[in-house]
Amino acid sequence: MKSTINIFFIFLLTFFNNVFSQEYKSIHQADKETFGLSTKQPSLFNPDGKDIIPLNTSKTSGLSHTIFGYLPDWEYKYRSYLRYDLVTHIGCFDFVVASNGNITNPSFWPWTDIINSAHNNGVKVIMVAVNFKPIEQRNIIKNSTARQNFFNNVKSIIQTFNLDGVNIDFEGLYTSIRGDTLNWFLADLTNFIHTNLPGKEVSFAGP
Secondary structure: OHHHHHHHHHHHHHHHHHHHHHHOOOHHHHHHHHHOOOOOOOOOOOOOOOOOOOOOOOOOOOOOOOOEEEEEHHHHHHHHHOOHHHOOEEEEEEEEEOOOOOEEOOOOOOOHHHHHHHHHOOOEEEEEEEEOOHHHHHHHHHOHHHHHHHHHHHHHHHHHOOOOEEEEEEOOOOHHHOOHHHHHHHHHHHHHHHHHOOOOEEEEOOO
């Protein structure tokens, strides 16, 4: 009887851990659901990114630490207030990643004016690859076809728009995906990007 109760108790702990971890919404997800644009808005600039300039590597911020600021597309209208002297990186939020590894650009993309201003000031501009659905995240990470498609799309976006790297923002991951599985995925992505695009950065938005 005691062993049966123990097994049942362990089952309940596992069940509630999985349920509540998947129902929890991060501030990124909550803000997107509250403030996000219902329809994609067109760019004010050339959609092929030909007008985007590279990073001015001779310009330094003078900041003693890396300061990474996320900029969601619904805040794009406030771009004239950006302080490039207060950040080292701007994360363009959000490039939505589908289960098959395809990627949808944020509204108003490309943000040519922001990218050029940032690059002129020596500030790196990073694409933020986002998915908040655990079942889709699992497929992107574990399905080799979806994973390679995602890697190729990240590479293409960085190259096309002269970006400085990618930030992976997969939130609410299944417990089974965390740890080694996620680490291997990020290591593979990092090796792929560093091999094909030397000098570009790969980071992860951890909890």
